[in-house]
Amino acid sequence: MDETNQTIITEFLLLGFGNLHQFKILVFTLFLMIHIMALTANFLVIVLVGVSRSLHSPMYFFLSQLSLCEILFTSNIVPTMLWLILVGGGMVSVTRCISQFYLLGVPTIAQCLLLAVMSFDRHVAICRPLHYTTIMTFTHQLQMVASCWMLGFTLAFFIFIFLSKLYFCGPNIINHFYCDVAPLLRLSCSSTSSVELVTGVVAFPVILSPFMFIVGTYISIIRTILKIPSSTGRHKAFSTCSSHLIIVCMYYGTLSSIYIFPPRDDSVDVNKSLSVLYTLVTPLFNPLIYSLRNQDIRCAIYKYIQPLRLWKLSYNMCAGH
Template sequence: MLGRNQTIVTEFLLLGFQNLHSFKILLFSLFLVTYIMTISINLLIIALVSTSHRLHSPMYFFLAHLSLTDILLITFIVPNILRIMWGEGGTMSVAGCISQLHFFACSVATECFLLTVMCYDRYLAICHPLRYTTIMDLKLRLLLVIWSWLLGFVLTLILIIPISQLQFCGPNVIDYFFCDFAPLLKHSCSDTSFLEIEVFVLSFPIALLPFNFNIVTYVCIFLTILRIPSTTGRQKAFSTCSSHLTVVCTYYGTLIIIYIIPSREHSFNINKVLSLLYIVGTPFFNPIIYSLRNQEIGAALRKRFQYLTDFWHERRGR
């Protein structure tokens, strides 16, 4: 039963970054440029991997799927941030909020699994180089990617179904820039104790177990690298996985801080910054860290650019 002064909420008012309205135009431009650049770079990576024969190795196959999750992750959130920021607040229906949370959580979980798959790929390449091509064949690649997407969808759906059955009461103001788990539960007038336990339990297969797998795997990788006799070989092996380890620690670290470690109400502003780190920062820097610094990606990009240049000069010559 609802209290006498409680009313059922059918839509939420998202405040976004209410303390930064005086910087609205600057922040709007920054988010818009970052969004456009992120989409463009990740689409470029997918196109290069799909069309270049020299990039048909397992590592680049996983990179293409990681770029796809980055595109989905930032697209589910940033356009709505721009709308809220420009209007100094924006409304969203309860169903729209829950849908946004589901697609966002699905992208985050899938990216967790893909980062783990990429870690396993580096482990095989460095620790078992002679068996790498035999183990990481096309069938295993497809299975790893399919299971990453499937687990990301199913595990988050297990959480979203009970959230969709909650009742939400006024006030309907959410001091956040998207419909995240904690702000939604804060506005529910139903019993959410089961959901809090459920999100903690689901954090193990989604974040904690993959994170621990990554750490243990990298210990094995580093021990193998230290046994490489040549300095050049050690440097080359370390360079192939150091960037991935940095992203893994940053990505999983922010997820664990926000969703697993208990937070108080006054930490919402800190959570905003941490959320932006993996919602906006990770999709923007992933292709730079993983791909644009890679010589083979650079060579494929120069080849495509040269092809377009020659084609343009040929057309002008006619």
């Protein structure tokens, strides 16, 4: 294609949710509250794992890294979403748009890999309990977490490099509230085959391989649990990995519905609704699921909140005198 007679686009128009009219403030307030709760819940998990000795185990260390992924992910998307709700759509530069996708890709890739690491941890704990402490050493934990983050930065950077080589000369409207790879490819005036190839190559080790690994480990876990003679033992063993299994189903369900089996191009509202679930609601549910279903985390929360309640009670009693 001849680039000399075409105007290069330097900005995109993000439509966001369109004109919400009288519901703009209501939607903005609701999304802001959910965002604040998600950040607070994930920060709380990180702090509790850091200060509570009862949570100094591989499972909770990986959980804190999962919460870090959620914080980075939602902090990258939600502020732009809230801004677009208030202004009814806005302009963003091509560079900022592609950079946002890179910052979106890093925690997404790391989270997929971390979920696989957590399933490996549960597999060793249930299927090879006598070797758990020798396999899941702190050095081994750091190596696995560092590998997840390094692959996240590296693989996302490969896609970022190829996206940066695209140029845009036609329509510049993105009917979404963040910059994703699919609308960028549709708006490009240059060949997108290299980007599609790299994205496809990256998708296998990032999405399909961890998911198949998780399925394989849980098949082995379920077989081991069914061999436990007592029902109490089976329930206790399954309860240690049920929270992780719920999060895996939620995460891969929304991820696959957006990227692997996306809605048709004319189903824009469906795609936006799934993206809201993926970027806003899921980061809140993950720490809540672990907190509500895990006794160790509930005890840690109670341990550090109870002194504050007693201090407040004694302060009120003193103020009454």
